[in-house]
Amino acid sequence: MTQLESYITEHKDRFLEDLKGWLRIPSISTLPEHTGDVHQAAAYAVDQLKAVGFERAELISTAGHPLVYGEWLQAPGKPTILVYGHYDVQPVDPIELWTTPPFEPTVRNENIYARGAADDKGQVMLIFKALEALMNVEGKLPVNVKVLIEGEEEAGGESIEHYIRTTPEPLKCDAAFICDTHVPSKEIPALIYGLRGIIYTEVEVYGAQQDLHSGTYGGIAPNPLHALAIIISRLKDADGHIHIPGLYEKLNKPTHAEKSFWQHDPLHMNEALREEMGVAQLSGELEYPPLERISARPTLEVHGISGGFIGEGAKTVIPAVAKAKISMRLPAEFKPDEIFALFEQAVKELAPSDVTVKVTNLHSGEGVLVSPDTLPMKAAAAALTEVYGKEPVFLREGGSIPIAALFNEILQVPVVLMGFGLPDDNLHAPNEKYSLSQFYNGIRTVTRFLQKMAL
Amino acid sequence: MTQLESYITEHKDRFLEDLKGWLRIPSISTLPEHTGDVHQAAAYAVDQLKAVGFERAELISTAGHPLVYGEWLQAPGKPTILVYGHYDVQPVDPIELWTTPPFEPTVRNENIYARGAADDKGQVMLIFKALEALMNVEGKLPVNVKVLIEGEEEAGGESIEHYIRTTPEPLKCDAAFICDTHVPSKEIPALIYGLRGIIYTEVEVYGAQQDLHSGTYGGIAPNPLHALAIIISRLKDADGHIHIPGLYEKLNKPTHAEKSFWQHDPLHMNEALREEMGVAQLSGELEYPPLERISARPTLEVHGISGGFIGEGAKTVIPAVAKAKISMRLPAEFKPDEIFALFEQAVKELAPSDVTVKVTNLHSGEGVLVSPDTLPMKAAAAALTEVYGKEPVFLREGGSIPIAALFNEILQVPVVLMGFGLPDDNLHAPNEKYSLSQFYNGIRTVTRFLQKMAL
Numbered sequence: 006m007t008q009l010e011s012y013i014t015e016h017k018d019r020f021l022e023d024l025k026g027w028l029r030i031p032s033i034s035t036l037p038e039h040t041g042d043v044h045q046a047a048a049y050a051v052d053q054l055k056a057v058g059f060e061r062a063e064l065i066s067t068a069g070h071p072l073v074y075g076e077w078l079q080a081p082g083k084p085t086i087l088v089y090g091h092y093d094v095q096p097v098d099p100i101e102l103w104t105t106p107p108f109e110p111t112v113r114n115e116n117i118y119a120r121g122a123a124d125d126k127g128q129v130m131l132i133f134k135a136l137e138a139l140m141n142v143e144g145k146l147p148v149n150v151k152v153l154i155e156g157e158e159e160a161g162g163e164s165i166e167h168y169i170r171t172t173p174e175p176l177k178c179d180a181a182f183i184c185d186t187h188v189p190s191k192e193i194p195a196l197i198y199g200l201r202g203i204i205y206t207e208v209e210v211y212g213a214q215q216d217l218h219s220g221t222y223g224g225i226a227p228n229p230l231h232a233l234a235i236i237i238s239r240l241k242d243a244d245g246h247i248h249i250p251g252l253y254e255k256l257n258k259p260t261h262a263e264k265s266f267w268q269h270d271p272l273h274m275n276e277a278l279r280e281e282m283g284v285a286q287l288s289g290e291l292e293y294p295p296l297e298r299i300s301a302r303p304t305l306e307v308h309g310i311s312g313g314f315i316g317e318g319a320k321t322v323i324p325a326v327a328k329a330k331i332s333m334r335l336p337a338e339f340k341p342d343e344i345f346a347l348f349e350q351a352v353k354e355l356a357p358s359d360v361t362v363k364v365t366n367l368h369s370g371e372g373v374l375v376s377p378d379t380l381p382m383k384a385a386a387a388a389l390t391e392v393y394g395k396e397p398v399f400l401r402e403g404g405s406i407p408i409a410a411l412f413n414e415i416l417q418v419p420v421v422l423m424g425f426g427l428p429d430d431n432l433h434a435p436n437e438k439y440s441l442s443q444f445y446n447g448i449r450t451v452t453r454f455l456q457k458m459a460l
Numbered sequence: 461m462t463q464l465e466s467y468i469t470e471h472k473d474r475f476l477e478d479l480k481g482w483l484r485i486p487s488i489s490t491l492p493e494h495t496g497d498v499h500q501a502a503a504y505a506v507d508q509l510k511a512v513g514f515e516r517a518e519l520i521s522t523a524g525h526p527l528v529y530g531e532w533l534q535a536p537g538k539p540t541i542l543v544y545g546h547y548d549v550q551p552v553d554p555i556e557l558w559t560t561p562p563f564e565p566t567v568r569n570e571n572i573y574a575r576g577a578a579d580d581k582g583q584v585m586l587i588f589k590a591l592e593a594l595m596n597v598e599g600k601l602p603v604n605v606k607v608l609i610e611g612e613e614e615a616g617g618e619s620i621e622h623y624i625r626t627t628p629e630p631l632k633c634d635a636a637f638i639c640d641t642h643v644p645s646k647e648i649p650a651l652i653y654g655l656r657g658i659i660y661t662e663v664e665v666y667g668a669q670q671d672l673h674s675g676t677y678g679g680i681a682p683n684p685l686h687a688l689a690i691i692i693s694r695l696k697d698a699d700g701h702i703h704i705p706g707l708y709e710k711l712n713k714p715t716h717a718e719k720s721f722w723q724h725d726p727l728h729m730n731e732a733l734r735e736e737m738g739v740a741q742l743s744g745e746l747e748y749p750p751l752e753r754i755s756a757r758p759t760l761e762v763h764g765i766s767g768g769f770i771g772e773g774a775k776t777v778i779p780a781v782a783k784a785k786i787s788m789r790l791p792a793e794f795k796p797d798e799i800f801a802l803f804e805q806a807v808k809e810l811a812p813s814d815v816t817v818k819v820t821n822l823h824s825g826e827g828v829l830v831s832p833d834t835l836p837m838k839a840a841a842a843a844l845t846e847v848y849g850k851e852p853v854f855l856r857e858g859g860s861i862p863i864a865a866l867f868n869e870i871l872q873v874p875v876v877l878m879g880f881g882l883p884d885d886n887l888h889a890p891n892e893k894y895s896l897s898q899f900y901n902g903i904r905t906v907t908r909f910l911q912k913m914a915l
Contacts, residue, residue, distance in 0.1 A: 034773075035773030095775060096769070096771065096775060098771075099671075159773075159775075160773050160774065161774060187676075201675065203776075205774045212739070213738055213739055214737065214739075215557075215737075215738070215886065215889055215890065215891075216554075216557075216888070216889040216890065217737060217889065218859065219761045219763070219787060220656065220857070220858050220859025220860055221858055221887065222733070223754065223789050223858055224700070224745070224753030224754040224759040225737075225742040225744050225750045225754055226744075227737075230692075230762045230763070230764070231696060231761070231762050234689040234690075234693045235693045235698055237689035238686075238689045238692075241686060242690075243812040243813075245679070278680060282668040282670075282677060282680075282681055283668055283669030283670070284667070288681055288683075289679050289680050289681075290679070295679075299679040299680055302679055304674070306778055307689065307768070308674070308774075308775060308777055308778070309768035309769040309770035309775075309779075310685060310689075310765040310766075310770065312764070312765075314553065314763050314764040314785065315765065316553075317490060317491070317492070318489075318490030318614075318822075319490070319615065319616060319660045319785065319822050319823060320490070320551060320785075320888065321658075321660070321761075321787055322763055322888050323761055323763070324763075330768075330769065330774065330775075332674060332776055358698075359739070367773075402676075403675050403676055403678055403679065404673065405675055428676070431670065432673045433673045433776060434672065434673070436670075
């Protein structure tokens with residue numbers, strides 16, 4: 006390992022420069038004006054794989070943004086690992102809250118600040134660099150490796166889902182490795198054994214046939230914005246309880262170990278979460294421990310409401326139409342399609358009678374639960390233990406990685422969710438960052454993980 | 461009168477061209493990028509007054525957009541009429557719903573379509589043309605006339621309020637005439653004896669110190685958008701009842717005549733309103749007649765909600781801040797400052813405990829009630845009767861003209877609210893229009909009104 010460590014130390018600065026080059030490309034997958042940038046970010050990943058020495062490294066066209074595919078299959082008799090990541094990033098609004106521009110990566114206090122630094126370019130780049138180190142030091146990789154990187158993770162991931170469902174054969178593998186999660190702190194290595202699923206919906210509310218003046222019609226006009234407020238307030242109350250009939254009945258009982266971990270909070274995660282949010286008290290269902298609320302309970306959030314007038318000044322308009330983006334996070338036992346049907350029905354029943362409502366499922370993904378007793382999970386745990394000097398904790402995460410559920414369902418292999426992000430990385434928010442020490446420890450861990458997979 | 465009628469007929473087309481020229485100027489007072497246009501629209505009005513032969517016609521500088529002032533005081537012994545209007549217009553969003561561009565005035569089906577056609581440039585232009593006709597036919601005006609036209613009616617009207625409060629002396633008059641209202645139909649002349657007041661507020665809700673990812677924090681994070689939905693749904697229920705303690709106690713009892721008019725709806729206005737809105741049923745407090753609900757009851761409407769993400773696609777953000785624009789329409793007996801205090805207190809009490817709330821009164825205006833027995837109201841009624849061949853109905857309107865309350869309070873003169881708009885003029889909405897027959901009948905009516913004021 007000394008040779009590998011020397012290689013990593015020697016090429017430290019170039020690894021960071023390669024990451025910066027990737028972060029400079031504003032690959033925002035949801036904004037059509039960035040389509041060219043998204044393509045450029047994909048090409049950058051292909052070049053990285055070619056530089057590592059992959060025998061195949063190419064773009065796969067899709068109906069949307071291209072997939073990056075690479076393979077190195079010269080370890081006969083050894084297992085094949087499918088590595089997943091995404092090269093697309095979230096939009097940057099509100100842009101005015103960024104300390105430095107989102108696409109001018111800047112190092113401050115041993116962190117690199119940029120949109121996508123943690124989610125997910127930094128975490129994918131550390132895999133590239135682990136592969137490079139292994140290849141250049143050992144002359145080969147310890148296992149067979151397939152790499153599949155998508156450009157629509159922040160936009161619903163439709164293309165990769167279509168590809169995996171229609172072309173599963175070339176992706177055949179013994180384990181999947183996803184590097185898109187975070188750990189409680191730099192000192193505490195962790196493996197994620199559970200993720201929540203998601204449905205992301207749009208609720209459209211229609212009132213009069215045109216926008217109306219509130220002076221002339223106020224008192225007799227349906228107001229779709231007001232109707233939306235009523236629907237949203239009825240869907241979830243101020244105490245965090247979701248009022249969708251049939252929802253909570255689908256929930257499995259947690260294990261005793263889980264209950265104990267959530268209740269005792271040995272890593273003091275509650276306090277860390279409170280500090281990250283900058284609030285006096287945690288919100289939500291107070292009768293459940295916070296760690297259960299963010300990982301194993303269903304939640305419902307409204308992300309934006311449009312319609313009417315929100316510009317400078319005053320406009321006394323009653324809009325004809327209003328829309329809300331509302332998502333639900335789902336424990337792994339919830340089937341997104343079933344939950345969407347319950348959601349849609351509840352919205353229609355909760356809507357005031359003077360408006361009509363349309364509910365659309367913009368995208369959805371299943372949750373996932375992986376046993377810590379599988380071989381790949383054990384290899385990952387051993388690698389983390391060596392690099393961090395202590396055994397990892399096993400955690401359930403509140404976020405959604407639909408691809409993990411898809412690997413589970415289609416490829417039917419264990420999925421290792423080992424990421425190196427930190428809780429204060431500001432994912433999807435201004436001033437997203439990634440810790441440099443986590444970046445380099447991630448490289449070290451991945452080299453060891455792949456070596457252990459060969460044993 | 462034959463000579464006046466001939467003059468109007470002869471100059472019909474030029475009157476329309478002069479209106480079109482004014483409507484082409486996008487004088488949107490709330491958008492800073494249109495400041496130059498607003499100024500140009502003011503200069504256009506000055507030129508119109510000069511062309512009539514006014515001895516003074518000039519701009520008065522203010523802290524905001526300029527006032528247009530004109531006077532012709534060569535009728536000694538005759539009353540002085542103060543004429544008011546506004547040359548600014550509403551924003552044009554949603555622009556894509558306009559059949560023809562908002563600032564390219566177009567005549568279709570005997571209507572002129574443009575932003576500001578009815579509110580209020582068309583109604584001010586008809587006064588200019590009535591003055592021109594009187595001056596050119598008679599060589600003088602029958603009464604003394606002062607003209608005061610503002611450029612901030614759609615932006616709160618602060619400058620004219622400041623001017624009137626600090627400089628009332630030059631505005632001394634015997635009656636004020638405001639042409640900024642509408643009638644039930646082309647066949648039914650009307651005078652407005654009541655207007656509602658308004659408070660237009662912004663409610664800001666603060667949660668965490670930064671935007672959060674709903675996967676990581678969903679279940680323990682305060683969501684300001686959700687809190688706003690709860691506040692709004694608690695402020696007004698689905699049946700139109702406002703839950704602000706102390707509000708309804710301030711309401712005066714309507715007269716028996718009013719009750720009877722609202723109940724019997726002799727002009728079939730309910731059906732017209734329903735058709736204009738394109739709805740199956742009228743919304744709101746079903747236990748009160750619709751005409752009472754839109755003219756004499758307090759109402760509360762949300763006009764827009766900002767915060768989070770409303771762009772294309774999906775962003776799973778829990779915003780740190782959300783804001784709503786909420787207005788209330790107020791019967792004349794309600795004092796805006798008192799109602800705002802009740803509103804602010806109610807919002808704070810109704811807000812969930814995990815957010816903080818700030819409430820701002822963006823602007824407000826008092827309502828007004830004028831007796832139909834005053835001399836100016838009688839002169840206006842007689843003029844309408846001559847032109848339309850029937851006596852006008854006396855109506856209370858639901859909209860707000862703060863300036864009417866100000867004339868009442870500061871100048872202490874009767875205010876004649878005689879406008880010629882129609883209910884389907886699409887004020888503040890796409891495809892705003894003004895009826896050409898109302899435009900010309902308005903010119904005829906105003907010439908007669910001023911003549912009768914001299915008797």
